[in-house]
Amino acid sequence: MVYFFQNFLNALQWGSFYALIALGYSMVYGILMLFNFAHGDVFMTGAYIGLGTALFFTMIFSSGAVSVVPGWIILVLTILSSMALASILGMIIERIGYRPLRNAPRASAAITGLMIGIILETGNLAILGAQRFSFPSIIDTVTWEAGGIFFTNKKILIVAVALFLMAALHVFIKKTKWGMAMRAMSYDPLAVPLMGVSVNIVAPMTFAIGSGLAAAAGVLYSMAYPVLDPMMGVNLGWKAFVAAILGGRGSIMGAALAGFILGFIEIFVAMIFPSTLRDLIAYSIILAILTFRPYGFFGQAHSAQLRL
Amino acid sequence: MKRIFIILSLILVSAAAVSLNSCKARDKNVIRIGLNAPITGDIPKVGEGAKFAAQLWLEDIKKAGGIEVGGKKYPVELIIEDNETKAESAVKASTKLITQDDVMIIIGPFASKQAVPAGGVANNYKTPMVAPWSTNPDTTKNRPYVFRACFLDPFQGPVVANFIKDEFKFKKAAVLFDVASDYPKGLAEFFKLAWEKNNGPGSVVAYESFTTNDKDFSSQLTKIIKSGAQILFVPQYYNEVALIVKQAKELGWKGTIAGSDSWGSAETVKLCGSDCFGKFFSTHYAAAGAKGDTKEFIERYNKKYGYVPDDVSALTWDSLNITKKAIESTGGLTGDIKKDRTAVRDALAKIKKFKGITGEMTYTDSGDPQKCAVIVKINNKGEFEFYKSVCP
Structure with missing residues (x-):
């Protein structure tokens, strides 16, 4: 039982990353009917931006070697600033990568995403070099034990922040005017501009929100796994894409839920079977799910509208 | 006249080819x-x-x-x-x-x-x-x-296994390695072989793997901790070592962690920090005390x-x-x-x-x-300190 709960916590943390990244894929699909394949690399860039801002804030808020503000303030600033900067990056990607191709064939737009991804990876490699960076430990890790189950303050923080961001996104899309505009846009991209809401505002906004969430995931991820490398977004990006499909295209709730489900499948397969077979078995299970539910958990056969 | 022209041009072409060829030939005195x-x-x-x-x-x-x-x-x-x-x-x-x-x-x-x-x-x-x-x-x-x-993997596997046996008298070991990379996979196999020769079959109580680029080892480590192993052998490169050692500590691992020569990089301590202090690995030379x-x-x-x-x-x-x-x-x-x-x-x-x-x-x-191989201990200053020499 202890063993099960320990793995449950592991899966909760691991699923948070998939969920946060999958949201970006699903939102963009809902609005523009295409997957932004650069999304995994936006996550990577977010982590690197987080590294930069974390070092920056630690530097300006410290006198000598002692920090004058508590670690959590620096952490909040780091997450917010990297989300903001990554949102700008998302809007730039939309502007130069997708807007000129909005009426081009879908395949061209998919290729654009891959190209932007490669540019981000190799650009990082060219600017920062190939060495790995260690993410600073902004808050001290505290390990607790409760009945044989070990957990850290970071683990709780990661899951809590991830859930908070998902709830915030839910409220935004459901309650605000701009959220309504996004839902309307995915419902009818031709009629909504006639009502005075431009695609050129809604699309960048979607990219900005998705990229911001990816950057938050990047910073949280770097806290849990503090070794940064330029290719860190590739694998995770692809798997989060699987989660977005599994959740149902355009479904916000689906993407979040499927992210956690994917995390749980990966962790529990490794718990039960030899870990060598983890991905083989985990992704066979997902293939089987998709065979029976080809549109994912919350997907609909002939629509990919943005839904909650 | 025409024939002479053809012959001349042929000679020209072959001369050009020869000269190009000789350009390609390298200086023999270097x-x-x-x-x-x-x-x-x-x-x-x-x-x-x-x-x-x-x-x-x-x-x-x-x-x-x-x-x-x-x-x-x-x-x-x-x-x-x-x-x-x-x-x-x-x-x-x-x-x-x-x-x-x-x-x-x-x-x-x-x-x-x-x-x-x-x-x-x-x-x-x-x-x-x-x-x-x-x-x-x-x-x-x-x-x-x-x-x-x-030296070779078959040699390094027993070196670490024998060292742990002589030094700590441990009976149960766990291994965590990258199954998609030749070096960790080979070394993990040789360690297992040597350990089971020393302590009997089944004494490697957890033999867990992952694939290259994985960053989360929580389920494997949870399994390892549950198995009751006293020592964890991690024949990985520095970027994974930092992640594995940190995650093991956070999941409540109390035993020893030992590694192989792939740990012997200045980056190991830089990425891993104080979590790696007191860990052992086998390697080719030790900088501290040379x-x-x-x-x-x-x-x-x-x-x-x-x-x-x-x-x-x-x-x-x-x-x-x-x-x-x-x-x-x-x-x-x-x-x-x-x-x-x-x-x-x-x-x-x-x-x-x-x-x-x-x-x-x-x-x-x-x-x-x-x-010979050298067993190195990462001391509390993060230096690789000579601990013991093990010869075949």
Whole structure:
């Protein structure tokens, strides 16, 4: 039982990353009917931006070697600033990568995403070099034990922040005017501009929100796994894409839920079977799910509208 | 008239072809040495260490006016190729060095993942190759032209297993390794074999794996902790070591963690921090507490590049000096690169009691030297401290 709960916590943390990244894929699909394949690399860039801002804030808020503000303030600033900067990056990607191709064939737009991804990876490699960076430990890790189950303050923080961001996104899309505009846009991209809401505002906004969430995931991820490398977004990006499909295209709730489900499948397969077979078995299970539910958990056969 | 014109133009074309050809032919009075190193990719620090050591070595050679063979001094040219830490790029780099750059000998690749396939290329082209850091047996197996400057996985596995048994008297061990990479996989198997020979079958209570680029090891580590193992053996490279050690601590692991020579990088402590203090690993040399030539090398390197060299740098240094010794003992170069390559190969296979900075090496007509391993403890200052020497 202890063993099960320990793995449950592991899966909760691991699923948070998939969920946060999958949201970006699903939102963009809902609005523009295409997957932004650069999304995994936006996550990577977010982590690197987080590294930069974390070092920056630690530097300006410290006198000598002692920090004058508590670690959590620096952490909040780091997450917010990297989300903001990554949102700008998302809007730039939309502007130069997708807007000129909005009426081009879908395949061209998919290729654009891959190209932007490669540019981000190799650009990082060219600017920062190939060495790995260690993410600073902004808050001290505290390990607790409760009945044989070990957990850290970071683990709780990661899951809590991830859930908070998902709830915030839910409220935004459901309650605000701009959220309504996004839902309307995915419902009818031709009629909504006639009502005075431009695609050129809604699309960048979607990219900005998705990229911001990816950057938050990047910073949280770097806290849990503090070794940064330029290719860190590739694998995770692809798997989060699987989660977005599994959740149902355009479904916000689906993407979040499927992210956690994917995390749980990966962790529990490794718990039960030899870990060598983890991905083989985990992704066979997902293939089987998709065979029976080809549109994912919350997907609909002939629509990919943005839904909650 | 027309015929004369045709003949003239034919002569012109063939002359042009000949002159182009002679441009391509290399200067026979220069010894070219290729370095096939991971300058970019997963382990760039390894490539950097190798490059710096090779450049330091080249300085010495230049100061001496080249390598003296049969009474004649030959200048040396070093050609560095990046293998991007990829097997296919390593094969490409070696092929280019052999067929286009006409090198006499290749140093590298470094990780076994690249050295095993690239060794096949070198052997097929009958070009000697010295892999400084590859400990997988397949690198040199049935390949007369391929050598190495370090010991082998089958040797390192038992070294760690025996050391743990003698030092801590532990009975139960766990292993966590990358199943998609030759080096950790090979070493994990040899460790398991040796451990079960010492402590009986089933004494490796958890044998867990992951695949390259994985960052989350929580489910494997939870399994390992549940198995009741007393020691965890992690034959991984520095970026994974940092993640595994940290995650193990967070999940409540209380036992010892031991590793292999792949830990021996300055990056290990940089990425891992104080969590890695007190951990053990087997390696080729220990920087803290070195004497003689080894100390001199460390000081020179540190002065020039600003950090203490890794084992990769030390082994690259030794590989280049074995190369130099082998070229010298051929007794004279013919200028025919194919003949000279074979002569260098034969001389390499006969090197006895060579005093390298990573220990004394003897080759007995196989590509693998006989030498000792060192057990290193990461002390509380984050230095690699000599703990014990283990000989075969």
